[in-house]
Amino acid sequence: MLDKYDFRTAEKEMQKLWEDKDVYRFDPDSPNKIYSIDTPPPTVSGSLHIGHIFSYTQAEMVARFRKFTGYNVFYPFGFDDNGLPTERLVEKEEGIKAKDLPRDVLYEKCMKTTAKYVEEFTNLWKSLGFSVDWNLRYETINERSRRISQKSFIRLAKEGKAYVKESPVLWCTECQTSIAQAELDSADIKSTFNYIYFMVDGEPLTVATTRPELLYGVVCLFVNPEDERYKKYVGKKAVVPVFNYEVPILTDEIVSLEKGTGVVMCATYGDQTDVEWCEKHNLPYRKVLTPEGRLDESVPYVAGMSVYGARKELLRLLEEQGLLEKVEELVHTVQTHERCGKPIEILPSRQWYIDILSHRDLFAEAGNKINWYPTFMKNRYDVWVENLKWDWCISRQRYFGVPFPVWYCKKCGKPLFADESILPVNPLEYTPEATCECGCTEFVPESSVLDTWATSSMTPQINAHWEEPDGTDISETLAPMTMRTQAHEIIRTWAFYTIAKSLYHTGEVPWRDIMVCGFVLAKKGEKISKSKGNAVKSPPQLVEEFGADCIRYWAANTKLGTDTYFSDDELKIAKRFLTKLWNASKFTLTHLNDYDKTDAVELLPIDKWIVERCKQTMRRCISLLNEYEIGSARHEIDDFFWKDFCDYYVEISKERLYQPDIHGVEARRSGQAAIYYCLLNILKMYGVFVPHMTEYIYQDAFAAKEGVDCLPRNLWSVDGEDDEEAIAFGECVKAAISEVRKFKSENNISMKADVESMTIVTPEKFKAAFDQTLGDIVACCHAKEVKFEIQ
């Protein structure tokens, strides 16, 4: 018998129950249709906040819903622990620099740190009652992930889709590694637009630049071929100020007539345009910057200086030599590295790439083959594909990651790929026995590691144990996965890369649906972040204080894809709901002690109404959840439960349930059948959102009677169509009761007070049903007399 509900003990008990019964285990041999979920392995970054709960909980509810409707749910959980984010976390936590440590020491530290956070994350998800099959857990640094990631690389390289090339690459001088376009951020910074003189035939030609420190890298000047002002200079030589060497003056259509003076200097490399120009016009490379972000030793006057120091010094020199016309202040946007926020540079270096630019059409087409929820999120994918400018640079000059399974011939430099049978392999610790085509038998290992996205983009294959040597491959049953869930910020990375890899390896898209969640903001336009100090209580604190069901109920109050805010008020609503569910269940169950569901009963019209409304709610709920509309589904149930079931039906049927002596045993039994059906199905439906309390009540009152040991195994079942007639009759009864309530309220009298007489206006077709409901109405309204008026 239900008494008091203590979520702190009950939630733990229910979690243990599910675990003991192994309820969420994926059964590869089950005949049921598979519903497989590719859920994001969170970056083990140490900052766990309400946003994680929000998006992961929404996905979890979808998993639960599918489980409840009979699917064989494949719901794994991964952790993205390799790569730069982990290294940076360890550097920060321990106050060290990764490059100063021996690799094995760093590796140990990273493994230790990730293990700590993986445990913390896992505990949180468990405390929220996630229906994850923890047997399917993976980490992107584990052996299988490394093997699959390396295999992917080798195959792409052999097919010519991955290549190594010495060329300009986006470079972070802070993290000292190459990065990919997808890892770029941007920031508005204050700077100066500097107008400086290049001398042409002894006459000054003014060039405006924001980067005077790159003067020594200038390889030519460009003007627009249509620019009348400068036609006479084309083909001549200009003298680079301060450094006094000559460069040609060339033309290019993309030079703007309005910007600066219309003359632009091309330096190696100020930006993407410089790179394009150098390729197009076959210009030489002049080294100016080092990978550390300092001026190269070969640069006169400013060698060894930082970018900003050199800029200052060169402006001073220009000024001193009378070569600086003017300086304008400006704010402009610079590209930064998303992980550290430092402006990026473009430096030539030898890197591995995956060719994505030549298959843009393929990716755009793939976007159309996937169902996007909400649909407008596809736009972000399309825009990203359209704007791709660089092939995907996948090599990182870092340490804690999946190594490149490749060596280079010491003599001719030709790459030697590891045989798939020895994967995963660390080339630094393994000496290949092979002979290069050139006859050489000595090889130099690649020391870079793979971009962390190169591995996490393989999650569908990692989950499927893609061609794993131990024979556990389930790609046949799993590909394509049913659904991918993720937040919108990583569409350009995780979603895009996963699609690209899947197309390259299988020719198919990786999943059928993609569900894109929104963010939790601290307030309008402000992301939650530790640095801003606007983070609310930590997720574990919130669970401890309010309980998992309470937080989950809050997380379900949303339209898919839209951002939301967090507030205590919202949690209060959730808390109140749980109290209501508890009390309603408690009341209902007091009338079911002697109820046997195998007894055949003919439902009275009003009982039929509530049962039909319950079925209708379930049908609507299924249809909404099929579309990933969690919020609307919850509101649909709320509406039925709180209004129709509690406020109307319970009040209507109460008297009959309490007084079988007066109203008859049969009439009571009909009511019992209705409340049994409704409460059970209310629990089933709310089981998606608040699994703990619903299971607790189910265990107390239903498990034995139903002969099904727990709620997740008591599947939803609703046949047929809505019974419009039965529902319309209920609406008619509600209207009659509502009028009486209104009358009493307007006259400030108690609902318990008698009314002398009431008249029900009804269409003829409901007259008979009303006759059967008369006792209920009389009791509920405390009416002494009921008259009818047929419409």
Place this chain on the structure above:
RNA sequence: GGACGUUUAGCUCAGUUGGUAGAGCACUCGCUUGACGUGCGAGUGGUCAGCGGUUCAAGUCCGUUAACGUCCACCA
């Protein structure tokens, strides 16, 4: 600069195929109703951002303007 999204009650938001504007919170008034006062009942409150169009009929469709948000681009 381009794209996408948002704009509905004081606040947070629902409004499916065009057919008389909805919920929760807040507010007002009332009710010790044999589960729940964390409740129940009844109310107050909206030119659906502006303008123009299509239609018998527009919150809903089309065009346009504005504000806000986001993504992308610009970065000489």
